Structures are given as C-alpha cells and as structure tokens.
Amino acid sequence: MNNSVQVLVVGGGLVGASLALALAHQGQRVALVASAATLATCAPIEPTWDQRIYAVSPGNAAFLGGLGVWSRVDAARVQAVAAMAIWGDAQSHLGFAAEAAGLRELAWIVESRALQAALAAEIAATPELTVLADARPVTLDLTLSPAVLRLDSGEQWSADLVVGADGGQSWVREAAAIPLKSNDYQQLGVVANFAISAQHGAVARQWFRPDGVLALLPLPGQRVSMVWSTPIAHANALLALSPEDLANAVQAASLGTVGVLESLSPAVGFPLSLQQAQSLVAPGLALVGDAAHRVHPLAGQGVNLGFRDVRELVAVLAARPPLQSCGDYPLLQRYARARLEDIASIAWGGDALQKLFATQAPLLASVRNQGLRMVEHMPSMKRWLMQRVIA
Ligand SMILES: Cc1cc2nc3c(=O)[nH]c(=O)nc-3n(C[C@H](O)[C@H](O)[C@H](O)COP(=O)(O)OP(=O)(O)OC[C@H]3O[C@@H](n4cnc5c(N)ncnc54)[C@H](O)[C@@H]3O)c2cc1C
Incomplete structure (x- = not known):
C-alpha cells in the first residue's frame, strides 16, 4: 500500500517528536516513525529520578510550552x-x-523521561499526527519526487520531505549518503x-x-x-x-x-563524540538534532541545538508560498544556512574549551x-x- 504525507519524520526522540507535533499543529500532513517504547506516556515514579536530565533553555521551554508539552511535565x-x-x-x-x-x-x-512522556501524551492527543510505531525504515529513494520510504512492515510512504531525527547513528543520514565529520x-x-x-x-x-x-x-x-x-x-x-x-x-x-x-x-x-553532518539538507531531506550534530555536553546544549533546529525548520516551512513543496531544495537550504552559526559556535566552542582544559x-x-x-x-x-x- 502506498501512503502519502507532506513530511515524514524518522525518530521519535525529544527532537523528532517535537518536530512532528509542531508541524501537525501547523496543519501539515505528518507521519512519525518511532518506537512504541519511546512514545509510552508513563509518568516518572517517585522516588526514582532519571539520571538523564537536560538543562533546557528558556527559549526552548517556551517553544515546548507553545506545543502544549511543557505544561504536561510535573x-x-x-x-x-x-x-x-x-x-x-x-x-x-x-x-x-x-x-x-x-x-x-x-x-x-x-x-529526559518526563519530557519524553509529556511529548508522547501530547502526540496521543493530536489525532492529525500519524504515528508509525515500531516500524523500521528499510529503503529510502530520494531520486523520486516525492521521496519514497519503505518500512519493514511492507508499507510504503511517499513524502515531500523526509526528516532524519534518528540520533547520532542516523539511518536516514546514511541512506541519503550525507558524509559525517566525527571525532571520538x-x-x-x-x-x-x-x-x-x-x-x-x-x-x-x-x-x-x-x-x-x-x-x-x-x-x-x-x-x-x-x-x-x-x-x-x-x-x-x-x-x-x-x-x-x-x-x-x-x-x-x-x-x-x-x-x-x-x-x-x-x-x-x-x-x-563531536559529530557534524557535512550537510543538513538534500533535495527532499533534512536532518535535525543529533542526526545532524553531536556536541560535547559541557555546555549542556545538545538537545537545545536540536530544538532550535526544529524551531527554524518549522518557521521556514511555515513561511513558504502555498504551492511550494516542503522538500524544495532552495527552501531547505534556507534552513541549513540559518542553522550554520549556532551549530558551529556551540560545537567548536565546546570542543575548544574541552581541549584547552584537557x-x-x-x-x-x-x-x-x-x-x-x-x-x-x-x-x-x-x-x-x-x-x-x-x-
Ligand atoms: C552525558 C550527556 C549529557 C547531556 N546533557 C545535556 C544537557 O544537559 N542539555 C542538552 O541540551 N543536551 C544534553 N545532552 C545531549 C542530548 O542528550 C542529545 O543532544 C539529545 O538527546 C538528542 O536528541 P535527538 O532526539 O536528536 O536524538 P536521540 O535522543 O538519539 O533520539 C533519536 C530517536 O530516534 C530513534 N531511532 C534511531 N534510529 C531509528 C530508525 N532507524 N528508525 C526509527 N527510529 C530510530 C531512537 O530510538 C530515538 O528514539 C547530553 C548528552 C550526553 C551524552
């Protein structure tokens, strides 16, 4: 069966889930490929505290607030x-x-798990967003327009834009043959x-x-x-x-x-590790979050950079003329250019500080x-x- 959306987001971590939600709220037809475990809405239980915590910037907290996510966190x-x-x-x-x-x-x-659960709860309350739980992508054809992603369930999805939000080992980035600069x-x-x-x-x-x-x-x-x-x-x-x-x-x-x-x-x-994808975009494709960049945690900015990617991509897509496709390359290049300086300064600034003190x-x-x-x-x-x- 062939299904079609405007944007297909692969990866339901904090960054991918927030992107899918933001686009669905904007009225785009969106599907999110994410594991059911990631999208579990279970609340954290006292007295255990998750060891994975984030220092979320006020700007990003406001963004999550606008999505109805922040108020769902206890x-x-x-x-x-x-x-x-x-x-x-x-x-x-x-x-x-x-x-x-x-x-x-x-x-x-x-x-981390409280924020993930809040995103999952908001996703569950957003029926316009299609969730493809527990399906893994197996092939991606970007030579077609719209692009075609095949899942291991046998389903085939076409999308004007495929977004890789699938973390540092991004399958999407590899499938799109985008080189990665990496330093362990x-x-x-x-x-x-x-x-x-x-x-x-x-x-x-x-x-x-x-x-x-x-x-x-x-x-x-x-x-x-x-x-x-x-x-x-x-x-x-x-x-x-x-x-x-x-x-x-x-x-x-x-x-x-x-x-x-x-x-x-x-x-x-x-x-x-320090990682940077050599390009954030290709025709019909964009990378966000750790799929695009990984930085040293000393500045506490990894997921913050990812949320700022999402805010920029959502803004660029919202500002496009009505007939322009979400996967239009010059449009996506606008997103990539806008993100260049923030990513470079956090990545290389953190790297330089780390080296200086090492x-x-x-x-x-x-x-x-x-x-x-x-x-x-x-x-x-x-x-x-x-x-x-x-x-
Ligand atoms: C020790 C440490 C401390 C940190 N502290 C901070 C901090 O204080 N502040 C901060 O801003 N950042 C911090 N970071 C960075 C932060 O953890 C990451 O930047 C952030 O988690 C990236 O989110 P993401 O959604 O892009 O990727 P991920 O969290 O990696 O999520 C990717 C998602 O994609 C899914 N996925 C992967 N492959 C596929 C596939 N083929 N198909 C479908 N789904 C797939 C995964 O299951 C996962 O759910 C820290 C990092 C470390 C290591």
Whole structure:
C-alpha cells in the first residue's frame, strides 16, 4: 500500500517528536516513525529520578510550552537554574546570574523521561499526527519526487520531505549518503543523581578539572544531577565504585560545595563524540538534532541545538508560498544556512574549551585560567555568552 504525507519524520526522540507535533499543529500532513517504547506516556515514579536530565533553555521551554508539552511535565520535578558557577583548575572562577541579566532563569532542569512522556501524551492527543510505531525504515529513494520510504512492515510512504531525527547513528543520514565529520572524544559522560546535605541555591556548578569536566546540576529539593565528562579509563573506574565510594569521590571533586552526597541512582556512562553532518539538507531531506550534530555536553546544549533546529525548520516551512513543496531544495537550504552559526559556535566552542582544559601543558593551563578570569570581568562577553545559552 502506498501512503502519502507532506513530511515524514524518522525518530521519535525529544527532537523528532517535537518536530512532528509542531508541524501537525501547523496543519501539515505528518507521519512519525518511532518506537512504541519511546512514545509510552508513563509518568516518572517517585522516588526514582532519571539520571538523564537536560538543562533546557528558556527559549526552548517556551517553544515546548507553545506545543502544549511543557505544561504536561510535573512542575514539582522541574528545577529553575538561577545562576551558573564555573571553576577552572587554578582557582579561576566565572559566574552567571539570571537576575543580573534581567532574566528569571538561565535554564530549566528536567528529566529526559518526563519530557519524553509529556511529548508522547501530547502526540496521543493530536489525532492529525500519524504515528508509525515500531516500524523500521528499510529503503529510502530520494531520486523520486516525492521521496519514497519503505518500512519493514511492507508499507510504503511517499513524502515531500523526509526528516532524519534518528540520533547520532542516523539511518536516514546514511541512506541519503550525507558524509559525517566525527571525532571520538575517548571520554564517557558519567551521569548519576545524589541527595545533598547543603542547599544548592538553584546554582548549576561546573569544575574544569585535570580529569575532565564535572557538572552538578540542581534538581528539585536537596538533590543534584551529575555529568562527569572524563577519559574512558577514569569513567570506568567511577562506574565500578560502590554508590558510597562514588558519592565520596564526587563530594571530594566538588570540594564539598554542596555538602555530603548520598547516591540516589546507579551511575551510567555515555560515549562522547563531536559529530557534524557535512550537510543538513538534500533535495527532499533534512536532518535535525543529533542526526545532524553531536556536541560535547559541557555546555549542556545538545538537545537545545536540536530544538532550535526544529524551531527554524518549522518557521521556514511555515513561511513558504502555498504551492511550494516542503522538500524544495532552495527552501531547505534556507534552513541549513540559518542553522550554520549556532551549530558551529556551540560545537567548536565546546570542543575548544574541552581541549584547552584537557591539556596539561603549563602555558595553556595559565592561558585557560586567565581566560576565565578575563571573561568574568567582561560584562559584554558574559551577556553574549548568556544570550547563546538562553535561546
Ligand atoms: C552525558 C550527556 C549529557 C547531556 N546533557 C545535556 C544537557 O544537559 N542539555 C542538552 O541540551 N543536551 C544534553 N545532552 C545531549 C542530548 O542528550 C542529545 O543532544 C539529545 O538527546 C538528542 O536528541 P535527538 O532526539 O536528536 O536524538 P536521540 O535522543 O538519539 O533520539 C533519536 C530517536 O530516534 C530513534 N531511532 C534511531 N534510529 C531509528 C530508525 N532507524 N528508525 C526509527 N527510529 C530510530 C531512537 O530510538 C530515538 O528514539 C547530553 C548528552 C550526553 C551524552
């Protein structure tokens, strides 16, 4: 059977699900290829806290609010970030406060599964959006217009635009033969949650250490979520520790800033890499989210970049003349051009910072700490950095 839509989104993670919803709300005929597990609407259960958490920018929270998704997340499980504190490895310090910039918050900390469940609930309440659950794509023909995607269920779908939102190992990107520039950091992001004896004060804290970048992000109540981006051998050593020993190690590495730590969840490690698709678009095709780019988590911007891809693509499609196809190449190039600078600055900025702090060379150690001190005393630079983080 041959079915037809305007846009076919492959991948129902946070980025793909939000894109499919936004386009359906816009009145486009959309289908979403996603696993049933991803689209389960189950709510998170206390007292467990998901180790995968995101610092969602105010701009993206507003976008999710407009989709009816943000209000579906239990507010008691969301934490505003009022300030960020960053330490170098030689007592250098850099701080950002929302209030100083006339903002209410710099970011919102939210659990991955809570956000995914909220998206799933909104999708379930949007009958105009066709969900192709548990079908895997097997072939994609972009030489035809509209493009044709065949699923392992035997179904065949034609679409003016196929969007790859299927993550870092994107099948769509490969099927479209879009080359990928990739650099494996040889690091894992070790994530775990802790109860703390002190108040976190809604501050997101980050330490650039000789063994990597340690971040403690505030969760509601006296809890924090850790992301320790560190070389694989050290990451494996952390993952092998007992919960008590891990809590002690993190407490020591964070200089006791948030008091005594107690493990709330087992630690999990995620491999880290820098990836960039050589093109975000082809005729009849676009990439969004990790399918298009993967960045170091030190800036907490991965999924934020993905949501900003979605906002741009949705805006470009909405602004097209009525008879122009969603898959029109010059139209899609407009999306790719608009996303270039944001993606490049987050990807390469994070990469440069990571490299600068990973080196043990004394000259560079001095440069990086001087650099942090300099930025601390440059209000215009701080404002510029903050604008990027909150978008
Ligand atoms: C340790 C760590 C901490 C991070 N912290 C932050 C943070 O604080 N803030 C932030 O903004 N970002 C953060 N990130 C980055 C963030 O996790 C990613 O950028 C984000 O999850 C990407 O979302 P996505 O929807 O593009 O891809 P994914 O989450 O990878 O989703 C892709 C979806 O596509 C599906 N899929 C894959 N292949 C197929 C196929 N062939 N057919 C159909 N479906 C398919 C998958 O099942 C999945 O559901 C962090 C990353 C790491 C590793």
